[in-house]
Every structure is written in structure tokens, then in C-alpha cells.
Amino acid sequence: MTRIAVVTLDGFNEIDSFVASFMLGRVDRAGWSVAIASPTRQVTSMNGLTVTAQMPLDELPDADAVLVGSGARTREYARDPAFLASLQLDPSRQVIGSQCSGALLLARLGLLDGVPVCTDLLTKPWVIEAGADVVDQPFFASGNVATAGGCLSSPYLAAWTIARLAGVEAARSALFSVAPVGEKDEYVHRGMSHVERHLPVSTAAAPGQR
Amino acid sequence: MTRIAVVTLDGFNEIDSFVASFMLGRVDRAGWSVAIASPTRQVTSMNGLTVTAQMPLDELPDADAVLVGSGARTREYARDPAFLASLQLDPSRQVIGSQCSGALLLARLGLLDGVPVCTDLLTKPWVIEAGADVVDQPFFASGNVATAGGCLSSPYLAAWTIARLAGVEAARSALFSVAPVGEKDEYVHRGMSHVERHLPVSTAAAPGQR
Numbered sequence: 197m198t199r200i201a202v203v204t205l206d207g208f209n210e211i212d213s214f215v216a217s218f219m220l221g222r223v224d225r226a227g228w229s230v231a232i233a234s235p236t237r238q239v240t241s242m243n244g245l246t247v248t249a250q251m252p253l254d255e256l257p258d259a260d261a262v263l264v265g266s267g268a269r270t271r272e273y274a275r276d277p278a279f280l281a282s283l284q285l286d287p288s289r290q291v292i293g294s295q296c297s298g299a300l301l302l303a304r305l306g307l308l309d310g311v312p313v314c315t316d317l318l319t320k321p322w323v324i325e326a327g328a329d330v331v332d333q334p335f336f337a338s339g340n341v342a343t344a345g346g347c348l349s350s351p352y353l354a355a356w357t358i359a360r361l362a363g364v365e366a367a368r369s370a371l372f373s374v375a376p377v378g379e380k381d382e383y384v385h386r387g388m389s390h391v392e393r394h395l396p397v398s399t400a401a402a403p404g405q406r
Numbered sequence: 407m408t409r410i411a412v413v414t415l416d417g418f419n420e421i422d423s424f425v426a427s428f429m430l431g432r433v434d435r436a437g438w439s440v441a442i443a444s445p446t447r448q449v450t451s452m453n454g455l456t457v458t459a460q461m462p463l464d465e466l467p468d469a470d471a472v473l474v475g476s477g478a479r480t481r482e483y484a485r486d487p488a489f490l491a492s493l494q495l496d497p498s499r500q501v502i503g504s505q506c507s508g509a510l511l512l513a514r515l516g517l518l519d520g521v522p523v524c525t526d527l528l529t530k531p532w533v534i535e536a537g538a539d540v541v542d543q544p545f546f547a548s549g550n551v552a553t554a555g556g557c558l559s560s561p562y563l564a565a566w567t568i569a570r571l572a573g574v575e576a577a578r579s580a581l582f583s584v585a586p587v588g589e590k591d592e593y594v595h596r597g598m599s600h601v602e603r604h605l606p607v608s609t610a611a612a613p614g615q616r
Contacts, residue, residue, distance in 0.1 A: 203554075205492040210424035211584060214455070217467070218557070221453035232455060243431035245442060246458040314587060334586035345426070345587035351558065354584070374421060376544035377524060377555035379596075 198225065198361055200257040201233040201251055203283070203298070205319050207269035211347040212295040216263050219354035219370045223362055229248045233262075235282065245315040253282045260356050261291035264298035266347075271322060274300045286350045292340040293353050302343065303316035303328045311338040337394035352390040367391055407570055408435065410459055411443040412473045413471040413493070413508070417479035418451045421557040429564035429580045433572055436585040443472075445492065471501035474508035476557075482531060484510045490519040501570045503552040503563050512553065513538045521548040547604035562600040569601050573612035577601055585587050601607050 200220050204213040211321045213232065222228040233256060234249035255260055262285055268305070273279050280301070285292050286309055294302045296316040302308050303326035312331040319332050334349035337340065337356055344353035351371060361368035367389055375383035410430050431440040443466060444459035451457070466472055468573040471496055483489050490511070493500050497517055499526065504512045506526040512518050513536035522541040525533045530540050544559035546552065547566055554563035561581060569577035578598055585593035 210428040214420035214424045217455070218453060230453065243428060243440065244460065245427070248456040250454065312453075316587065345592065347584040348558070348561065348593065349586035349589075360464040374557040376559035377526065378543040378555065379559075383558065 197373065198229070199259045200230045200245065200357070200361070201256055202264070202284050203231045203256075203262060203264045203268065204234050204239055204249070205248070205265070205273055205307065206239050206266050207238070208239060208265055208267040208312060209347065210241050210243065211266035212298070212350055213269070215350040216295065216354040216357070219351060219374060220357065223358055223366055223370065224375065225258065225362055235279065257284045257286070257292060261293070261361060264301050265359065266295045266296035266298050266316070270297035270300050270319070274304050280304055280354070282395055287340045291340050291357055293344065293357060294352055295344050295350050299343045300326060300395075302309045302341070307341050308343065311334045311341070314343040314349070316345050335390040339396070344392065351385065352387050355387050356391045356394060361405040364388070364392065364395070370397065407437040408439070409469045410440045410471045410567070410571070411466055411473070412440065413466075413472060413474045414442045414444050414449055414457070414459070415475070415477050415479065415483055416446070416449050418449060419457060419506065419557065420451050420476055422451055422477075422508070422560055423475035426505065426564040427568070429584060430559060430567065431581065432583065433568055433576055436573055445489065465530040467494045467496070469500060471503070471571060473563065473567065474504045474511050476506035476508050476526070479527070480510050484514050488506065490514055497550045500568055501550050503554065503567060504556065505554050505560050505563055509533050509538065509553045510536060510563065510587070514553070522546045524553040524559070526555050526557075544554040545600040545604065548604070552604065562597055565597050566604060568599045569605055574598070574602065574605070584613035593608070
């Protein structure tokens with residue numbers, strides 16, 4: 197069983213949750229499941245789109261990977277101790293990632309101490325205020341924790357997560373599948389350069405996954 | 407008033423509907439609205455995500471622009487005369503676009519006759535069977551009708567739609583906003599090269615829009 201959660205909150209950014217959930221959801225492996233995880237049964241995006249959650253937050257500890265999406269209300273969530281306590285994440289046994297303002301939540305949880313952090317341009321000052329070191333690049337990962345900045349860096353975060361859980365060839369295939377027609381090779385090359393630079397040596401080289 | 411509909415059907419592809427609806431939804435202009443348009447009150451994606459529609463299909467004739475998303479069940483929809491009759495589109499007064507398998511629906515409606523068509527690799531044989539001329543590129547537009555192929559060509563389709571309705575600077579700004587941090591200039595350049603190549607001369611050159 198491989199269980200992946202994409203944390204999606206009220207005021208969410210559709211690109212930041214659904215590009216990743218789509219790419220992860222298309223991986224064809226036995227026992228592989230992907231769910232939108234939310235604090236309430238339904239959540240509404242910053243553009244008024246209402247979706248039905250697929251997993252409550254109290255099941256996050258059971259996930260093998262948790263990606264935290266972005267949204268217009270992340271600063272409010274980041275100030276709410278009860279909400280932060282509901283994000284039970286453990287980087288010693290889970291693959292964890294954030295997209296754009298999701299980095300603010302990971303920073304508040306103490307998961308980004310001492311590592312370069314990627315986030316979007318609007319969130320950048322708040323993440324710096326939370327004590328993190330923001331870099332001008334789309335993707336960074338250190339060990340089991342990754343951050344991505346700018347909505348369309350979400351395919352890199354999704355591909356890295358797939359590489360960690362299903363191997364680099366599955367990640368390459370996922371990027372190829374969503375890339376624009378006529379630009380696929382160039383896109384996969386760019387995406388995999390971000391992914392492979394940030395994999396533990398054992399993942400990148402594992403013969404069973406190539 | 408500018409009203410934009412993103413047609414989203416059961417079995418839909420999240421990237422293909424929501425990248426465009428997000429980018430279009432962030433355009434900051436008075437009277438500008440974007441809605442997910444579906445045949446039923448709720449639709450469920452190919453990955454099991456249920457969303458609540460924001461517009462019924464019978465309001466499509468009131469839209470200034472209609473983008474048709476993609477999905478796992480497009481071939482079924484394309485064979486259903488009652489469904490096809492519910493897509494009341496008029497390229498003489500509406501901006502119309504399709505993403506990936508959405509091209510199959512536009513082809514059945516006779517909107518792609520004699521023009522190069524972009525679609526995804528899976529849909530390509532069915533679009534050819536429907537009589538269209540599929541090209542190996544991410545985006546093409548002729549007059550008021552555009553097609554895009556490969557999930558991540560959706561920002562190009564959204565940017566072209568924004569350029570048509572709000573001008574090229576608004577399109578450039580939309581691409582910049584969603585581009586990966588650290589890759590924004592390169593991304594905007596690539597996206598705008600697709601958009602500007604396919605604009606009517608009047609749109610591209612209109613001084614009020616630059």
C-alpha cells in the first residue's frame with residue numbers, strides 16, 4: 197500500500213493542489229492511492245470552486261507522502277495552533293512537500309529549519325519572517341522534505357514525490373504524460389534535472405527502480 | 407461583462423479544466439467571471455474528485471468564451487447526439503477553445519474543419535477519425551477557435567483566451583504569475599510566442615491593450 201495525501205484548505209489554489217494530485221493519481225501501481233485531504237468535508241477554492249474532500253486530516257499519519265497545497269488563506273491557517281496541531285507529519289518516515297504558500301505551514305511546524313526553501317513571490321516575505329531561507333529557484337528537497345515555488349513548479353514536486361515512492365522511471369513517465377505536445381522531451385529533461393538533483397543517492401541509483 | 411465557461415464533464419482531467427479556470431479566474435477586471443460549466447450539478451474526475459458545477463450548459467450561449475476540457479469519457483460524450491446538441495457554441499461571436507480530448511467534441515460540432523488541430527497523443531487517432539488534421543505542436547488557433555494538446559499546454563490556451571478578451575499584457579501577466587520561480591522569464595517568453603503567433607493582427611497590435 198502506498199497512500200498519498202494532498203492537503204487542500206479553504207481558499208485553495210486549484211493549480212497547486214490538482215496538478216500534483218492528477219500526476220500522482222495516474223501512477224499505475226498496485227495499492228497506490230491519492231486523496232485530497234481537508235479539514236472539512238468540502239472546501240472552496242480562491243476562485244469559488246467547491247470540491248469534496250477524500251480524506252480527513254486525522255488520517256495524515258497513515259500517509260506515506262503528504263503534499264501541502266497553497267491558497268489565499270494560508271496565513272490564517274498558519275496562525276491557528278489547533279489547525280497546526282492537526283497536521284501530524286513525521287519526516288523520519290513520510291515524504292513531505294509543500295507548494296507555494298504551503299511552505300509557511302511546514303515552516304511553522306519546524307520542518308524547514310536550516311534548509312533552502314522554495315515558495316511563491318507573494319508568500320516569500322512571510323516564509324522569511326517564519327525563519328526560513330528562501331531561494332530563487334522552483335524546487336528544492338533535503339532528505340524527505342521538499343518545497344516548490346510558483347504554481348507550475350507543481351509538476352516538479354509531483355515528479356520528485358513519484359521518484360521517491362515509485363522510482364525515477366515512473367517520475368519521467370509522469371512528466372512525459374502531462375508535457376505539452378511538441379515540447380515533451382525538453383519538458384521532461386528540465387523536470388528531471390530538478391528531480392534528480394534532489395534525490396537521495398540510493399533512490400536515484402536503485403537498480404530495481406530504473 | 408465578460409463571461410467565460412470551462413466545460414467540465416464526468417471523468418474530467420483536473421489539469422485540463424483547472425489550470426485554465428485558475429488563470430482565467432485571477433484576471434482582475436470589472437465584470438469578469440469564470441465558471442466551471444457541466445451537464446449535472448456535480449461532476450467527478452477520472453481520479454474520483456467531485457466538484458460542484460458553477461454554470462449549467464444551457465447558459466453557454468451567453469458566454470463570451472467557452473473552453474472545453476478533457477477527460478476519460480470524452481469519446482462517449484462525442485457519440486451522444488443529445489449531449490452534442492447541448493453545446494451551443496457560435497464561433498462568429500464567441501472565443502472557443504479545446505484542451506486535449508476536448509478537440510474531439512469541437513470536431514464533432516464541425517468547428518475544426520480545415521484547420522490544424524492540437525490534441526493529446528491518446529486522443530489523436532480519434533480526432534483524425536473525426537476528420538481533423540492533427541499537428542505535432544502544443545497550441546494552434548485560427549480566428550476565434552483554438553486547440554491545445556498535452557495537459558501542460560493549458561496555460562497557453564488560457565493565455566491566448568486572456569489575450570483575446572483582455573489584451574496581450576494581461577496574458578503575459580497571467581503566465582508570469584503561474585510560472586515556476588526562477589524560470590519565469592523563460593516561461594513567459596515560450597508561452598507568449600505561442601499566443602502571439604495565433605492572434606488576429608488587430609488584437610496583437612491594439613494600442614489600448616499594450
